[in-house]
Amino acid sequence: LRLITEDGRHRRVHTHGEPIRKDGRIVGARGAIQDVTERKERERQLDRQNAYMNQVLDSIDDVFFILGTDGTVRHYNQAARDVWGYPDREVMDMSVAEFASTKDKDAMGAIVRGVLDAGSVRGELETVTRSGERIPYEFRANTVENPNGETVIVVIGRDISDLADRNKQLRIMDTVLRHNLRNDMTTIQGYAGLIHTGATDDPEADARAIIERSRRLMTTVEKEREIINTLAEPLESERVDVASVCRRVADD
Numbered sequence: 001l002r003l004i005t006e007d008g009r010h011r012r013v014h015t016h017g018e019p020i021r022k023d024g025r026i027v028g029a030r031g032a033i034q035d036v037t038e039r040k041e042r043e044r045q046l047d048r049q050n051a052y053m054n055q056v057l058d059s060i061d062d063v064f065f066i067l068g069t070d071g072t073v074r075h076y077n078q079a080a081r082d083v084w085g086y087p088d089r090e091v092m093d094m095s096v097a098e099f100a101s102t103k104d105k106d107a108m109g110a111i112v113r114g115v116l117d118a119g120s121v122r123g124e125l126e127t128v129t130r131s132g133e134r135i136p137y138e139f140r141a142n143t144v145e146n147p148n149g150e151t152v153i154v155v156i157g158r159d160i161s162d163l164a165d166r167n168k169q170l171r172i173m174d175t176v177l178r179h180n181l182r183n184d185m186t187t188i189q190g191y192a193g194l195i196h197t198g199a200t201d202d203p204e205a206d207a208r209a210i211i212e213r214s215r216r217l218m219t220t221v222e223k224e225r226e227i228i229n230t231l232a233e234p235l236e237s238e239r240v241d242v243a244s245v246c247r248r249v250a251d252d
């Protein structure tokens with residue numbers, strides 16, 4: 001109940017009472033009134049703090065979730081909700097291992113066990129969304145104690161799809177580069193061997209061929225440097241209204 005005191009202050013009270021009976025008739029009542037104003041104010045402050053923290057967590061792009069020591073999901077932010085694609089009522093009954101790809105389910109379990117033993121772990125594994133999309137993530141997990149004194153696991157995950165794609169591109173580039181370098185070096189060594197042994201009829205032509213191949217090698221090295229610098233730069237993205245773009249294309 002809300003009460004207004006004699007001096008005009010607003011108070012919240014909790015009441016409990018029961019009737020007094022005599023000869024089957026109610027002749028009075030007895031009870032107690034407890035002032036719970038401060039408790040209610042603490043509860044409102046806690047609600048505001050929780051709402052603020054949820055707003056902060058929902059504003060970050062990385063997935064954030066809290067697990068029980070058994071690996072079940074206790075809490076998660078909007079980014080995790082968007083990535084996983086499951087309704088809230090399903091997520092809260094799921095184990096975090098269910099979000100890992102088949103090949104990484106054991107790794108997810110190892111992360112949970114490892115963080116309970118060490119207090120902090122870090123690892124990479126592939127998650128699977130409700131639609132079946134596979135996304136590589138880097139996870140960092142730590143144990144903390146919640147207000148109830150329970151040990152829980154706090155996990156932050158970052159999508160490393162771009163990094164995985166860049167590593168794949170670098171491996172492809174490395175293969176092509178080594179192939180080209182090997183071909184040019186083989187040619188240079190061949191011409192140099194002819195000149196060294198005197199087995200060539202035109203040493204000047206062979207020397208020019210060595211110089212030309214050397215220039216090609218330098219060009220290849222410079223191109224490799226440019227490609228690496230390009231891949232090292234962070235990708236820039238912007239939101240695009242797909243509908244308006246389609247309309248423009250149709251009009252053109």
